[in-house]
Amino acid sequence: MRKRVLYLITTILLLTIEVLIALYVNDRFIRPYVGDMLVVIVIYAFVRIFVPEGWPLLPLAIFIFAVFVEILQWFHIVDVLGLSDSRFFSVLIGGVFDWKDILCYGLGCALVGVYEYGIFRKQKKHV
Numbered sequence: 001m002r003k004r005v006l007y008l009i010t011t012i013l014l015l016t017i018e019v020l021i022a023l024y025v026n027d028r029f030i031r032p033y034v035g036d037m038l039v040v041i042v043i044y045a046f047v048r049i050f051v052p053e054g055w056p057l058l059p060l061a062i063f064i065f066a067v068f069v070e071i072l073q074w075f076h077i078v079d080v081l082g083l084s085d086s087r088f089f090s091v092l093i094g095g096v097f098d099w100k101d102i103l104c105y106g107l108g109c110a111l112v113g114v115y116e117y118g119i120f121r122k123q124k125k126h127v
Contacts, residue, residue, distance in 0.1 A: 003052035011045040018042055022091055036104035037111070040066050044112040059113035066105040073097040 018038050025031045043062050051058070074097035083089040094101075 004049050007045050007048040007052065011042060011049060014038060014042045014045055033100070033104050036101050037108035040105050040108035041112055044109075054116060054119045056116055059109040059116055062112070063105055063109040066109070067102055069093065070097055070101050070105070 018035060021031055021035045021038070025035075040062050043065070044058065047058060047062070048054075055061075073094045076095065078084050078086075078090050078093050078095050081089075083093075084095075
């Protein structure tokens with residue numbers, strides 16, 4: 001239960017940072033690159049609320065999901081769904097495909113992958 005609470009707090013904290021970046025940061029580094037790295041970390045922390053014992057392939061699954069969303073941007077999914085007037089969905093889903101976004105997702109997933117690998121190794125030692 002303790003792990004779930006820690007992941008919940010982490011999710012809320014990182015999501016708050018992500019929203020603050022989206023609302024108040026308009027630069028050429030933090031918002032486009034750090035924000036994209038952070039979004040996959042937020043997703044990771046959120047999923048870990050429900051899967052607290054770890055899953056070594058979770059970072060890969062999150063990366064595949066993030067790439068899928070990025071590909072949907074290539075097809076202008078926000079416009080296709082008729083949500084282009086909604087700033088919320090336009091920001092949440094995004095509207096412009098960019099290979100650099102995929103690279104940032106990969107870096108963010110690599111960070112959580114290193115973390116997950118450390119947890120998985122620690123669990124195996126205790127078994």
